[in-house]
Amino acid sequence: MTETPLIEARNLSKVFAVGGGMFAKKRFIRAVDDVSLKINRGENVALVGESGCGKSTLGRLLLGLLYPTSGSVLYKGKDIWRMNEKEFKEFRRKAQIIHQDPYSSINPVRTIFQSLAPAMIQHKIVQSREEAFKRAAELLGLVGLNPPEDFLSRYPSRMSGGQMQRIILARALSVNPDFIVADEAVSMLDACLRIGALDLMLDLQKKFQHAYLFITHDLAIARYFILKGGGRIVIMYLGKIVEVGDGDSVIQKPAHPYTQALIAATPIPDPKISRERELPKLKSLDVPRLTEAIPGCKFNTRCPYSEKICAEVVPEIREVKGRLVACHFAENFI
Amino acid sequence: MRWVIRRLITAAITIFASITIVFFLIRVMPGNPIDVMVAQLIMQGLDPEEAYRRVLAIVPFVPTDPLWKQYIDYMRGVLSGDLGRSILYAAPVTQILIYGIPWTVFLISISLIISFSLGIVLGMYIAYKRGGILDRFFSVFSSVTRAIPPYVIAVLVIIILGVQLKLFWDPYRGPIIGPYDPRLKPGFTLEFISSVFYYATLPILSYVLTTFGIWVLQMKSSTVSVLGEYYIMAAEARGLPERRIVISYVGRNAILPLFTSLAIAIGHIFSGSVFIETVFSYPGIGRYISASIGGRDYMVISGCFLIITIAVVLSNLIADLLYSKLDPRIRFR
Numbered sequence: 101m102t103e104t105p106l107i108e109a110r111n112l113s114k115v116f117a118v119g120g121g122m123f124a125k126k127r128f129i130r131a132v133d134d135v136s137l138k139i140n141r142g143e144n145v146a147l148v149g150e151s152g153c154g155k156s157t158l159g160r161l162l163l164g165l166l167y168p169t170s171g172s173v174l175y176k177g178k179d180i181w182r183m184n185e186k187e188f189k190e191f192r193r194k195a196q197i198i199h200q201d202p203y204s205s206i207n208p209v210r211t212i213f214q215s216l217a218p219a220m221i222q223h224k225i226v227q228s229r230e231e232a233f234k235r236a237a238e239l240l241g242l243v244g245l246n247p248p249e250d251f252l253s254r255y256p257s258r259m260s261g262g263q264m265q266r267i268i269l270a271r272a273l274s275v276n277p278d279f280i281v282a283d284e285a286v287s288m289l290d291a292c293l294r295i296g297a298l299d300l301m302l303d304l305q306k307k308f309q310h311a312y313l314f315i316t317h318d319l320a321i322a323r324y325f326i327l328k329g330g331g332r333i334v335i336m337y338l339g340k341i342v343e344v345g346d347g348d349s350v351i352q353k354p355a356h357p358y359t360q361a362l363i364a365a366t367p368i369p370d371p372k373i374s375r376e377r378e379l380p381k382l383k384s385l386d387v388p389r390l391t392e393a394i395p396g397c398k399f400n401t402r403c404p405y406s407e408k409i410c411a412e413v414v415p416e417i418r419e420v421k422g423r424l425v426a427c428h429f430a431e432n433f434i
Numbered sequence: 435m436r437w438v439i440r441r442l443i444t445a446a447i448t449i450f451a452s453i454t455i456v457f458f459l460i461r462v463m464p465g466n467p468i469d470v471m472v473a474q475l476i477m478q479g480l481d482p483e484e485a486y487r488r489v490l491a492i493v494p495f496v497p498t499d500p501l502w503k504q505y506i507d508y509m510r511g512v513l514s515g516d517l518g519r520s521i522l523y524a525a526p527v528t529q530i531l532i533y534g535i536p537w538t539v540f541l542i543s544i545s546l547i548i549s550f551s552l553g554i555v556l557g558m559y560i561a562y563k564r565g566g567i568l569d570r571f572f573s574v575f576s577s578v579t580r581a582i583p584p585y586v587i588a589v590l591v592i593i594i595l596g597v598q599l600k601l602f603w604d605p606y607r608g609p610i611i612g613p614y615d616p617r618l619k620p621g622f623t624l625e626f627i628s629s630v631f632y633y634a635t636l637p638i639l640s641y642v643l644t645t646f647g648i649w650v651l652q653m654k655s656s657t658v659s660v661l662g663e664y665y666i667m668a669a670e671a672r673g674l675p676e677r678r679i680v681i682s683y684v685g686r687n688a689i690l691p692l693f694t695s696l697a698i699a700i701g702h703i704f705s706g707s708v709f710i711e712t713v714f715s716y717p718g719i720g721r722y723i724s725a726s727i728g729g730r731d732y733m734v735i736s737g738c739f740l741i742i743t744i745a746v747v748l749s750n751l752i753a754d755l756l757y758s759k760l761d762p763r764i765r766f767r
Contacts, residue, residue, distance in 0.1 A: 163671055192673030199664040207665045207683055208763055209690075215665075219672035257763040268668070275672055 104177040105138035106311055107162055107195070107279055112136070112171035114157050118391065127391040131157040133339035133398075134171070136417075139311050141278065144331025146314045146322035148362070152390060154339040155315045159281040162313065163195045164188070175279075193223045196272035200284035202264030206256040212236075212267055213252040219275050239270040242307070243300060262293045269301065273308060281313045286321065294321065302329040319366050323348050335359045338388070338398040341417060344424040355425045355433045357403045397428070405429060441754065445747045452743040453512065453736065457505055460727075460735050467521045467730040492521070508736070517740070518733030522726065527737040530722060535741065537613055538711070538718030541634060542703050545641035550696065552642070553649020558685060560650065561657030569654070576647025585709035588640040592713070595636060602636055610636060611714045637714045644706060645699065652695060657688040690761050697753035701746040 114132040119125065131154040139145050139162075149155045160166045162173055164180045172179045175191050183191060199205040206215055216239070217232040226232040233252065240248035243266040256264060265285070272280055282301065286294045298321070305312065312329070316322050326333055326348060333350045335343040335358065343356040354360045361382055368374045381404040388394060388401055397403070400410035409428055417426040421434050468489050475485035499507075511518055517527035560569045579587070596602040596609030603609055614620070615629045660666065661684060669679050707720030715721065719738050726734035 160667075165667060165670060189673055192671065195671065197668055197671045199668065201664060205664040205668055207669070207687065209686055209761060211762075218678065219669075219674055222672075222674055255762045271668070271672075 103140065105174075106141045106143070106176060107139045108174040108177075109135050109137045109158070109162060110172050110174060112158070112161055112173065113169045114154075114161055114166060115169045129390045130154075130339050130393075131390075132161060132168075135336075135339070135341055137334065137341065137344075139279070139313060142305070142309045142311055144305075144312045144314060144326060144329045146316065146326050146331065146333045147336060148316060148319055148322045148333060149336035150317055150362075150387065152387070153336045155317075155336050156283050158336070159197070159283050159313055159315050162279075163197055163281055164191060165197070189223075193219075193275045194277050195279045196275065196277040196281070198265075198268050198272050198280060198282045198285045200287050202261050202268055202288060203256065205268050206264060206271075208256050211253050211255055212240075215256075215267075216252075216271055216274050219271075223275050225275060236270075236274065239274055240267070242273075242304065243267070243270045245270075262289060262297070265289060265293075265297055266300070269304065273304060273310075276308070278310045279313070280310050281315065283315045284317070285314070287316065287318070295324070298325055298328070301325075305329065319351060319362060323351050335362065338390075338394070340398055340426065341424075342399070342426050344417075346422070349423065353434065355420060355423055355430050356399075356427050357405055357433070358399045360433070361402075397426070405432075438755075441751055445751055448747050449740070449743050453509070453740055454505075456736055456739045457508060458501070460730075460732055461501060463730070465730050467732060470730050471521065492524075512740070517737040520726070520731055520734045522729045522731045522734070527733045530734060531719070531737055531741060534717060534719045534722050534738075537716060538704075538707055538720060540630075541637055541641065541711075541716065541718060542700070542707060544634070545638045545645070546696075546699065546703060548638065549642040549646035550649055550692075550699075553646045554653050554685075554689060554692070556646075557650045557653025558657050558680070558688065561654045561661060561688075564654070564658065572647060572650045572654070576651050579644050579647045582644070583709065584640060584644045584706040585713050587644050588637070588710050588713040591636050591640050591643070595639075602632075611716075613717055637710050637716055640710050640714075641703065641706060645703065649692070652692055653688060656691050657684060660684050660688045663687075686760075690757070693753050693757050693760065697746075697750045700749040701742070704742045704745065 112132055112135045113130065116129045116131055118127050118129060133154075135158060137145075137158075147155045147158065157166065161168050164173065167181065172181065174180070175183075175195070178187065180188065180191055206212075213233065213236055216236040217229065220226045220232050220235060221229075226235050236252055237248035240246075240251050245251045245263060245266055251259070251263070251267070256267075259267070265288075285301070286297045289297055301312065302325070312325075312331075314322065314325050316325075322333055325331075330347070332344055332346055333348065334341055335350060335356065337358045343350055343354070343359050345355075350359060351363060354363055364377070368377070382402045383404060383406075384402050394401060396409070396411040396413055397406070397415050400406040403410065407428075413428070415426045415428050417424050418430075420430040423430075423434065427433075468486075471489045472482070472485045475488065476482055480488070508518065515528070517531070519526055520530055523530060556568075556572070560566065560572060563569065592602075592609050592611070604615075610633055612633060613630065614626065614633050618626050618629055620626060666679065666683055669683050674683075704720070707718060708723050709720070710716070711718045711720035712724045719741060722734055723738045725731075726738070
């Protein structure tokens, strides 16, 4: 790839200290561990991993909402933490977030208009309150809330979860971003609304041309999103990216043992198949404690194929037949 | 509007119930004003029978009447604005209250404003810097100040700032207590007003010391929970100025639950005023309560409690009304 990626993580790490009271010893969690990832303009990247694997932390690091322990985040080739104030403000406008819980994502004591307007005025996207009102109404129309004027004067407590999710999407779009992190954006919606919300996100992308980092723990949702919108799926395990592949190739033919286990664990809504299916052949079904430091490949404690080298050498992420995999024996699986 | 009327009716019932309970409670306390006065007269050398006759001549109610008749008489008086006569001060209760209320309101309102705003600012500050030294300090500080009774704090304040450091010390009269310098003539002169504030400093300090630690902790926990909300992070991501986020996003939401506590605090601070005004011999409602309970001055006790009840009920009402203005989620039908 010759073009400068829109946003890039370079050897990014974030370590959290936990405990460390008067009596407890301080422990450290490597939430994100030496991660490198590039996202191009208008591209979709679905980030999949189980709870606690650091996917949300990675999202926040990419948005500049958390300061990395080491490594850097580059926006259009510039380190965001070395930007001057004006550039950083511009970056803030260009990178937005959509959260999981629509109810806690909007200030409950403000009307929808009061939540949408300040940022638009702040970034001089609109010049006056009247213009802000017009634009806010336009945005609400785009996300399918009609009549928009009716919603603008409402308080969040008087709306449903699905409506709130649309408001949040509209709010993120209100400042013309070119990168949106959707952190489990549809997980709180019930199943029948999910597909609609995903389609809406992708439709709006066609109009606004922003890139998505779509964070989810649900492989099925990630797959739908990527198949419909195009892009890549990234699998994360314990703070590390283990596999990256175009489209749903990762799901069709998983290369990393962890991805294989993840796919084997996806429930299939057919009792016959799921009864005959074997459990993933893991050494242990439990996720290791997050504070534990695992030498070598992080998955070696559970991996059914692990050998001596896995517990000693950290596998580099490398290209294997058009796929990026971090496994010493990746060739055996493709 | 209907909601307001309903609330007003509830308030009236509360006040009525409180008058009734106080009326009977103080009369089942051991001792009565006649015994107290007779005992005083006997100590002065009168023979018991003569003393008893004299006392009966001055008490403002008929002690031989049955209790229910006394109650009806009293209620009739209350409804027509007559709260009875004080035995100790030989004056109408309303007159005593009119003299005492301004002093108490003066002390309480200033103390409450100071401790509430101090608590909010500090609470938010430690919420942002949680785990720091100040955070740990206030966790201990507020449980300690909560546990120490207000009169002990008041005495400590007098001893340290008045007697030891001589900051509030009059060379002729000792530590500064009372409402103002008795050598000054009350009036709208700069000298008198500054004396009132100077004399009020120590009682206000005692109130603030006993109450603001709790506000700090409440505001801190409230702020911490608001800081965890996603809309704060989203506001940050949209690049809103830090000041705006702190004040109108975090502060505005964090302060809401404290308003309910504020109404309750007004009731608490009145109970504190009984001790603090007594220690500082400050002529407010609180001191009249402690003096009149000592002398079993029934009418004054009832009158003071009536005022406190009205204050608490009213402040609750105001807090509820304000709350619905501040928090759009709450709308009354």
